[in-house]
Amino acid sequence: MMKVVHYINQFFGQIGGEEKADITPQLHEGVVGPGMALKNAFKGEADIVATIICGDSYFAEHQEEATKTILDMIKKYNPDVFVAGPAFNAGRYGTACGAVCKAVKEALNIPVVTGMYIENPGVDLYKKDAYIVLTKNSAVGMREAVPKMAKLALKLAKGEPMGSPQEEGYIPRGIRKNYIADERGSKRAVDMLVKKVNGEKFETEFEMPSFDRVAPNPPVKDITKAKIALVTSGGIVPKGNPDRIESSSASKFGKYDIDGVYDLTEATYETAHGGYDPTYANADADRVLPVDVLRDLEKEGKIGSLHRYYYATVGNGTAVASAKKFGAAIAKELIADGVDAVILTST
């Protein structure tokens, strides 16, 4: 029977939610949480010998240390394959799954499989390093993801040849494989072109990577005269969340007047974000949105002024398309208001 070690976060490890996101790596013999479904999907061909659970925030904040500890834990089991997640659209979790997979592959030369939603930041960071099965954006997709991950894991453990991303359901890794095609290239290209002209669906043989980079703007010339605006994806809102910004998958952003506000206090501000432990931000929202310090710097003449409004949304599983829309709309208003530069804080 082949051996598998499984990595999951504190939530799927049934330890707790955001209040437990800072736990250090823990080793459990056998199966925990979603490992049960994974084990069943192996249909007796492989067994999960150990499960490693680590808090998402702990991993993100101590990546090097955490990776080292986790590698040591995995080593002694000498598994045939390593599985992480699936992480769906959870950003820290996806990044952790990807980073651990990469380390396991590089340091221990054990094949690795994980699962994520296409917009998970872990995809862009680690798709070249691991087989990442494409999943839905939430745990609703668990039932669909697990058999695909199990199938891939078994194949890798057995050393069987891997099919194309389309056949196997993983995210393309940028690996090219030679094969003998039935038809020659010119014919295939013309066929594709005809389909394209006719508006029919066709599949390219070489996906072009899409790089969307924006060049940095020139710096602020005189910061002591500049109007600085604050924007945050950390969900800081006036107490009571008047715009009802969603705690995850936010559909909107808020614009809040801070004229005459010198300090964000427990009584006046809070966070609407559902993706991190809110204790610290609720006690003092300046920890996410530094209004107090910027007011001091304004008074001291170190900046021209702090813009009268700040903008906030919740960056938690928020669709990239929504974030793009928010960013563009916010920028338009800031420019119209004569803002010179922006500090954007994220949790």
Add this chain to the structure above:
Amino acid sequence: MVKEIERAGLPVVHMCTIVPISKTVGANRIVPTVAIPHPLGNPNLSKEDEKELRRKLVLKALKALQTPIKDQTVFED
């Protein structure tokens, strides 16, 4: 959001804890912060020390905004 603000023509500094994610989304001026639930604070410090820590980070962000750069730059100490 950072990228769209930059695209619109405003210099922007991203203050965040998970620098790799910030790089992936395409922020150009990046200032690493303390921790995910309290990027600009540290509840283990006294009120005064915590505010001093925050002030240092904000000053670093302001410095980033005044620095000419060509590529993505992480402003460490």
